[in-house]
Amino acid sequence: MAQEDIFKKLISHCKEYGYVFQSSEVYDGLAAVYDYGQYGVELKNNIKKYWWDSMVLLHENVVGLDSAIFMHPTVWKASGHVDAFSDPLIDNKDSKKRYRADVLIEDQRAKFEAKIDKEIGKARKRFGDSFDEQQFRETNQRVLANQVKINELTERFTKALNDDDLVEIKQIIIDYEISCPVSGTRNWTDVRQFNLMFSTEIGSTAEGASTIYLRPETAQGIFVNYLNVQKTGRMRLPFGIAQTGKAFRNEIVARQFIFRMREFEQMEMQFFVRPGEEMKWFEFWKDLRMKWHQSLNFGAENYKFHNHEKLAHYANAATDIEFRFPFGFREVEGIHSRTDFDLKQHEKFSGRKIQYFDPELNESYTPYVIETSIGLDRMFLQVISASFDEEEIPKENGTKDIRTVLRLPAFLAPVKMAVFPLVKKDGLPDIARSIINELKFDFYCQYDEKDSIGKRYRRHDAIGTPFCVTVDHQTTEDQTVTIRERDSMKQERVKIEELRSIIREKVNFKNKLKDLDF
Numbered sequence: 247m248a249q250e251d252i253f254k255k256l257i258s259h260c261k262e263y264g265y266v267f268q269s270s271e272v273y274d275g276l277a278a279v280y281d282y283g284q285y286g287v288e289l290k291n292n293i294k295k296y297w298w299d300s301m302v303l304l305h306e307n308v309v310g311l312d313s314a315i316f317m318h319p320t321v322w323k324a325s326g327h328v329d330a331f332s333d334p335l336i337d338n339k340d341s342k343k344r345y346r347a348d349v350l351i352e353d354q355r356a357k358f359e360a361k362i363d364k365e366i367g368k369a370r371k372r373f374g375d376s377f378d379e380q381q382f383r384e385t386n387q388r389v390l391a392n393q394v395k396i397n398e399l400t401e402r403f404t405k406a407l408n409d410d411d412l413v414e415i416k417q418i419i420i421d422y423e424i425s426c427p428v429s430g431t432r433n434w435t436d437v438r439q440f441n442l443m444f445s446t447e448i449g450s451t452a453e454g455a456s457t458i459y460l461r462p463e464t465a466q467g468i469f470v471n472y473l474n475v476q477k478t479g480r481m482r483l484p485f486g487i488a489q490t491g492k493a494f495r496n497e498i499v500a501r502q503f504i505f506r507m508r509e510f511e512q513m514e515m516q517f518f519v520r521p522g523e524e525m526k527w528f529e530f531w532k533d534l535r536m537k538w539h540q541s542l543n544f545g546a547e548n549y550k551f552h553n554h555e556k557l558a559h560y561a562n563a564a565t566d567i568e569f570r571f572p573f574g575f576r577e578v579e580g581i582h583s584r585t586d587f588d589l590k591q592h593e594k595f596s597g598r599k600i601q602y603f604d605p606e607l608n609e610s611y612t613p614y615v616i617e618t619s620i621g622l623d624r625m626f627l628q629v630i631s632a633s634f635d636e637e638e639i640p641k642e643n644g645t646k647d648i649r650t651v652l653r654l655p656a657f658l659a660p661v662k663m664a665v666f667p668l669v670k671k672d673g674l675p676d677i678a679r680s681i682i683n684e685l686k687f688d689f690y691c692q693y694d695e696k697d698s699i700g701k702r703y704r705r706h707d708a709i710g711t712p713f714c715v716t717v718d719h720q721t722t723e724d725q726t727v728t729i730r731e732r733d734s735m736k737q738e739r740v741k742i743e744e745l746r747s748i749i750r751e752k753v754n755f756k757n758k759l760k761d762l763d764f
Contacts, residue, residue: 253572256634257503259650263708265289265630266504278497278508285709286626288660288690290511293625294490296658297513299755300538300762301488308486308515309479313467315492316448319458321466324595325588326559331462332439333497334415341429347415347437350424351403356574358392358399365389400555407556412437442495444508460494465617467491468516469588473600476518483602483613484527486517490622502573504623511622518613520604521586527616528563528583535579535618536567541762542655544632550575560587569628578628579620586612629658633710652710653733656752661711662689663749666702668718670695678717681727685746689753707732713749 260266264283268275282290301308322328334347365388370377383389399422406414416437425432444460461467468487475487490513497508504510519527532551540546552575554564563583568575589612593600601610633653638646656662665681667674675695682691692711694702699716706714716728721742729748730737740748751757 249572252634253503253631255636256572256631259634259652259708260286260503260630278506280504280507285660289629289654289658289710290622290626292658292660293629294511294513294622296755296758297620297622297625298488298490299759301486301515304759304762305486307481307484308488308517309475309481311468311471311475311487311489312491313464313471313489315461316458317461317466317470319456320595321470321592322443322459322462324591325466325469326591327443327459327462331443332441334412334437335440336416336419336437337435338426338429338431339433339435340431341426343426343428345426347412347419348403348407351399351415351418351422354422354424355396355399355403358396360574361392362389362396365392404555412439442497444494444496462495463493463619464489464491464512464514465516465619466588468514469615470592472516472518472589476602483604484517484519484523486515488513488515490514502571502576504627505571505573505576507623512619513622513625514617514619516584517616517618518602519616521611521614524583524585524614524616525563528581531616531618532565532581535581535620538762539567539569539578541758542629542632544569544628548632552577558582560584569632571627571631576624578624579618582617582619584615584617586614588615589613629654649704649707651707651732654710654712655758656712657755657758659710659712659753660690661692661706661709662753663713663715663745664692664694664702664706664711665715665717666699667695668699668716672719673722674717674719677721678715681715681717681742681745685749688746688750703730703735712752715745 257266261268261283263285265286267281267283269279269281270276298310302310322331335344336347336350337344362383365386366379366382369382369386370379383393399418402414402418405411406418413436416434419434420432423432426434443462445457446460447456448458449456468489472487475481476485479485490511492509493512494509497506517527517531536549536551539549548570550568552566552568554561554566557564561582562585565581566577567579567581569578589600593612600612602613603610630652633655635651635653637649637651639649641647652659654660663685665678667678678693678695682693685691692706694706696702697705703714710732712732714730714732716730718728721727725742726739727742727745728737729740729745
């Protein structure tokens with residue numbers, strides 16, 4: 247099945263099973279804005295907790311913060327967002343559709359990469375275990391030809407970005423015959439810059455109102471509170487400040503479901519270090535953050551680093567961790583060496599000294615900063631994409647059934663356990679309810695008595711529930727139940743009193759965090 251079709255099924259599944267809804271759907275929706283349903287909010291909160299605990303609990307020198315969305319407008323002047331927070335925009339004159347010019351070019355590069363992957367896939371199938379991918383990449387003419395195209399496009403594109411050459415960016419689109427996905431034509435406007443910040447007004451009267459901005463990132467709330475946290479927490483370098491929260495960007499093209507939205511949530515950590523030590527810590531966090539992603543066991547081959555061709559005005563090093571979504575490799579987290587730009591800018595614009603006194607060196611200086619920034623919504627999509635599966639199940643009559651299952655990591659799953667009475671009589675519902683009442687303080691449980699046992703299994707497979715427990719007539723005799731595991735569909739008989747320890751062992755955050763304590 248084509249990856250595009252898989253992605254459409256995934257989007258449909260998210261709505262059908264209460265994970266993600268179109269915002270204001272009863273009014274035909276609001277473009278690129280989404281609501282998280284009853285299971286989506288649970289998964290989102292679990293991902294957020296996993297990130298927070300792995301940052302704050304596992305590192306003695308990382309603490310938390312929750313800064314306001316509204317900030318003094320000068321914050322965004324100092325940070326450079328007012329003057330430089332923009333994307334290159336281009337319109338197709340026939341379809342009237344608007345695109346990010348850099349994304350069009352990156353998509354073209356991805357097409358060349360896809361051709362290489364296709365050749366490698368065919369060769370791996372042909373040669374089996376004896377296949378040497380590196381040798382194939384270095385000798386196959388079709389692979390080499392496409393790699394030359396990638397290198398030439400990357401070099402030209404990088405130079406245009408670094409030179410802010412909008413004319414050259416358009417020329418690249420023309421030279422590579424990049425067409426509008428809707429009209430199929432190459433009738434493009436000139437490329438121009440588009441500021442991404444949302445503005446609003448604050449004040450009690452229209453006459454006295456002043457213009458402020460919805461924050462486009464959470465990082466600046468950390469920078470302006472740097473001294474408050476450092477002094478009240480008696481923090482010594484190196485140390486970090488972590489924060490989660492909403493951010494807002496007026497994206498030119500918000501697409502690919504929840505991957506790119508206008509209202510989204512970030513999980514960021516700013517790590518303050520001595521000047522001159524930033525590259526050591528950049529490599530440290532780059533390595534650690536990749537291990538965090540790969541610890542979810544979605545396959546190491548589905549992750550890669552992508553170094554930035556053009557560095558932001560505040561950075562001296564930057565890389566992205568990319569995940570293989572159904573629509574290709576895309577960024578889920580950025581690791582940046584932000585230098586001392588932000589703190590010095592806020593010192594300059596505020597007129598206040600924002601430095602650190604180093605007792606070991608007996609001097610004051612402006613710290614450098616390493617940033618790890620992950621989109622919670624993109625992380626949500628990564629988890630859902632990697633977990634979504636359709637498998638064929640043989641039936642007794644020789645035909646096959648399709649089982650749709652979300653193979654969510656058990657500790658992230660919204661519902662940890664569902665309890666079913668075999669029938670709605672003979673006291674079985676009462677026993678099922680008593681099990682839930684006993685265990686609901688340990689993890690999220692659900693009671694389900696509608697439809698046949700088989701349909702209930704399928705429903706919770708689709709929700710992603712890792713364990714289903716069935717109460718039957720034997721339960722009334724020996725206090726045992728059947729526990730079924732989602733992924734293997736294996737069933738075993740266990741004592742009711744053993745349920746807590748069996749399930750807690752699999753769904754406990756503590757056990758996962760221990761694995762992360764590198």
